[in-house]
Amino acid sequence: MKPEANSSPWNRRDFPEAAREALAAEPLPTAPFEHSQTRRNVRHATDIIQAKRNAVVAELPEWQALRSAGAAIRAHTLEHLDHYLLEFEANCVRRGGHVHWAADAADARRLVLEILAPHAPREVIKIKTMTSEEIGLNACLEEHGIHPVETDLAELIIQLGHDRPSHFVVPALHKSRGQIRDLFASAMHRPELTDSPEELAAAARSYLRQKFLTTPVAISGANFLLADTGGVCIVESEGNGRMCLTLPDVLVTVVGIEKVLPCFQDLEVFLQTLPRSATGERMNPYNSIWSGTPAGDGPREFHVILLDNGRSPILADAESRQTLRCIRCAACLNACPVYHQTGGHAYESVYAGPIGAILTPQLHAMHDAQSLPYASSLCGACYEVCPVEINIPEVLIHLRSQVVQQQQSTLTGSLGLWNIAMKSAAFLMQDGGRLGAAVRLAQTAQAPLVSRNGFIEWMPGPLSGWTKTRDLPALPAESFRAWWRRTRSAQPATPAASEPHHE
Amino acid sequence: MNNQIQPGDSRQRILARIAASLGRDPAIAAASAAYAVLPRHYRATAATPPAQSISRFLDRLHEYNAACVRVASEAGIAAAIAAVLAARSQSGLAVVSGIPPAWLPPGFNFPLANPLTAEELDRQPGILTACAVAIAETGSLVLQSGPRQGLRLHTLVPDHHLCIVFESQLVATVPEAFPRLDPNLPTTFISGPSATADIEMTRIKGVHGPRSLHVLLVAD
Numbered sequence: 001m002k003p004e005a006n007s008s009p010w011n012r013r014d015f016p017e018a019a020r021e022a023l024a025a026e027p028l029p030t031a032p033f034e035h036s037q038t039r040r041n042v043r044h045a046t047d048i049i050q051a052k053r054n055a056v057v058a059e060l061p062e063w064q065a066l067r068s069a070g071a072a073i074r075a076h077t078l079e080h081l082d083h084y085l086l087e088f089e090a091n092c093v094r095r096g097g098h099v100h101w102a103a104d105a106a107d108a109r110r111l112v113l114e115i116l117a118p119h120a121p122r123e124v125i126k127i128k129t130m131t132s133e134e135i136g137l138n139a140c141l142e143e144h145g146i147h148p149v150e151t152d153l154a155e156l157i158i159q160l161g162h163d164r165p166s167h168f169v170v171p172a173l174h175k176s177r178g179q180i181r182d183l184f185a186s187a188m189h190r191p192e193l194t195d196s197p198e199e200l201a202a203a204a205r206s207y208l209r210q211k212f213l214t215t216p217v218a219i220s221g222a223n224f225l226l227a228d229t230g231g232v233c234i235v236e237s238e239g240n241g242r243m244c245l246t247l248p249d250v251l252v253t254v255v256g257i258e259k260v261l262p263c264f265q266d267l268e269v270f271l272q273t274l275p276r277s278a279t280g281e282r283m284n285p286y287n288s289i290w291s292g293t294p295a296g297d298g299p300r301e302f303h304v305i306l307l308d309n310g311r312s313p314i315l316a317d318a319e320s321r322q323t324l325r326c327i328r329c330a331a332c333l334n335a336c337p338v339y340h341q342t343g344g345h346a347y348e349s350v351y352a353g354p355i356g357a358i359l360t361p362q363l364h365a366m367h368d369a370q371s372l373p374y375a376s377s378l379c380g381a382c383y384e385v386c387p388v389e390i391n392i393p394e395v396l397i398h399l400r401s402q403v404v405q406q407q408q409s410t411l412t413g414s415l416g417l418w419n420i421a422m423k424s425a426a427f428l429m430q431d432g433g434r435l436g437a438a439v440r441l442a443q444t445a446q447a448p449l450v451s452r453n454g455f456i457e458w459m460p461g462p463l464s465g466w467t468k469t470r471d472l473p474a475l476p477a478e479s480f481r482a483w484w485r486r487t488r489s490a491q492p493a494t495p496a497a498s499e500p501h502h503e
Numbered sequence: 504m505n506n507q508i509q510p511g512d513s514r515q516r517i518l519a520r521i522a523a524s525l526g527r528d529p530a531i532a533a534a535s536a537a538y539a540v541l542p543r544h545y546r547a548t549a550a551t552p553p554a555q556s557i558s559r560f561l562d563r564l565h566e567y568n569a570a571c572v573r574v575a576s577e578a579g580i581a582a583a584i585a586a587v588l589a590a591r592s593q594s595g596l597a598v599v600s601g602i603p604p605a606w607l608p609p610g611f612n613f614p615l616a617n618p619l620t621a622e623e624l625d626r627q628p629g630i631l632t633a634c635a636v637a638i639a640e641t642g643s644l645v646l647q648s649g650p651r652q653g654l655r656l657h658t659l660v661p662d663h664h665l666c667i668v669f670e671s672q673l674v675a676t677v678p679e680a681f682p683r684l685d686p687n688l689p690t691t692f693i694s695g696p697s698a699t700a701d702i703e704m705t706r707i708k709g710v711h712g713p714r715s716l717h718v719l720l721v722a723d
């Protein structure tokens with residue numbers, strides 16, 4: 001199933017082109033400063049989250065046991081996905097909720113509009129939701145005269161700046177406080193604002209308070225659905241989520257079908273692994289769990305839209321099915337040397353980073369975003385941090401071979417060398433030694449990389465990033481720093497900023 | 504919108520696609536047997552001495568910038584509340600239903616929160632609740648809708664939350680909290696005052712939820 005074309009700001013270009021622009025390898029006359037600032041902001045933010053994440057993971061003696069349990073629970077759920085969705089539906093309905101099923105993005109948008117119609121809202125308040133971005137909900141609501149008000153601080157920054165999220169836990173991490181100050185000062189008519197983070201947060205609090213108290217309809221995503229209770233769990237920091245979940249009369253939750261867990265008690269695993277992986281906190285400030293419409297507490301009308309939109313076919317491939325275990329913690333983004341350099345926008349995808357590189361092309365049934373499986377150096381850092389043990393490098397190799405197979409039928413032989421590299425890599429991967437295989441793959445894969453839209457121009461950076469953290473046989477000798485100076489001499493970076501964080 | 508699909512159709516289509524992808528009939532394979540044997544090698548309980556849990560809990564609250572006062576017995580709650588309010592120059596705070604009158608010190612206002620609208624709550628200086636369970640490892644308070652713990656909006660709209668935790672309600676780890684919860688009640692985990700790290704990854708206390716969180720940890 002190929003999602004319909006829409007006016008989405010995503011998927012306009014393939015990764016190499018967008019990454020080059022993000023890195024400004026061919027400096028854009030319009031925005032070179034903007035891009036280097038963005039790069040600094042991304043590096044700063046990912047460095048901080050990574051360091052915090054590593055510290056709170058290291059202190060938990062059973063981290064590996066929690067990862068394995070999380071992986072097993074998610075894998076089990078996917079194997080019985082229809083069973084658990086039906087159980088969730090029955091329990092949610094029994095507790096007063098309404099459950100809707102959306103086969104694709106158009107279906108989901110239509111459902112939201114139908115649910116909203118009797119209430120005729122002029123505005124709705126929203127909690128950060130990736131599924132809303134995935135189905136292009138905001139543009140659709142605007143077209144129908146309904147103004148969506150983003151209430152997450154980062155989403156508010158994105159919305160006021162007519163920007164796109166670049167990270168799915170900290171969507172505005174590419175913005176500095178000075179940039180945020182300028183946005184707020186003009187959008188909220190507060191010229192006196194300074195760039196103190198406390199003052200900016202207080203400005204958002206007073207800007208949104210009246211909206212929370214008066215807007216009758218809210219739209220959310222969800223972190224987890226609980227089959228045994230019909231429950232929904234939302235994990236957040238600011239309290240804007242709790243406002244949206246409790247104050248309005250009507251709540252609509254749009255959630256991917258893969259987000260279900262068998263039992264309420266399974267949260268004991270994910271409420272340990274998700275906050276530590278996502279924000280490097282032992283626990284985020286607020287988790288909300290509720291089912292249906294509990295008497296006297298919260299919205300009187302509650303709808304869940306279960307969104308497929310390309311997910312169910314992914315279950316068919318035993319190797320890439322693990323993609324759907326993802327709990328969207330974004331640890332793989334923060335750990336990824338490629339993301340570290342390019343930021344999220346280069347992926348031209350709602351889901352950026354390593355998980356985006358495997359999820360997006362599959363959601364598009366491999367008809368689109370085919371360059372994304374190549375947006376990785378296969379260093380394995382994403383797999384190491386993933387709290388549900390998704391072997392992203394393995395899935396990347398698998399998807400690359402699918403892309404090559406597709407292209408072989410159209411461009412016979414033009415990528416023959418690449419094809420051989422992928423096949424040998426797949427062979428090596430099956431025989432243990434994933435990392436060793438990745439090294440050999442990197443060496444073998446260079447030639448085809450050169451021929452793919454100049455990919456080699458940015459590959460050496462990430463590649464050199466992992467040689468420094470691991471004891472490996474020699475790889476291309478040029479260090480990231482040297483490469484950076486050679487290709488980017490116009491903008492010398494400071495040593496601290498130019499080196500991947502984990503050296 | 505063109506290409507309209509009837510809701511029932513989508514449900515059938517999705518379920519059929521899942522079954523086809525998983526390579527079996529839509530007839531449901533037995534899930535519960537497989538679920539029962541999933542590996543769970545993490546600590547379900549930890550033999551943590553209470554004193555260690557208490558000191559960890561206090562450390563966590565301190566890190567979150569939440570204030571905590573220890574109270575020797577239930578009889579000392581009223582005096583402890585009076586001290587907190589006096590220190591904040593606060594004339595009182597709203598209380599949820601079920602709070603024992605003996606907890607409330609004389610000389611302050613304690614309006615009942617339950618009949619108040621969200622706008623009225625917004626004008627209250629604070630809210631007093633108890634909790635269902637507290638978790639030392641993560642410095643979390645867990646509240647479930649009902650007597651003494653109020654409704655979800657009660658601990659959200661006012662700017663100050665004062666929460667009574669008995670030492671017997673404190674568990675060491677996250678998994679130990681779950682058997683003490685009713686899975687059917689609306690539940691909120693509160694770990695520190697509301698915060699954001701969205702501006703240059705600085706944890707800033709207080710966005711939309713209460714900006715001040717006070718815990719009275721009561722020996723029992």
Ligand code: SF4
Binds near residue numbers: 277326331355382
């Ligand atoms: S793939 Fe793993 S690390 Fe990446 S967002 Fe998903 S759960 Fe987190």
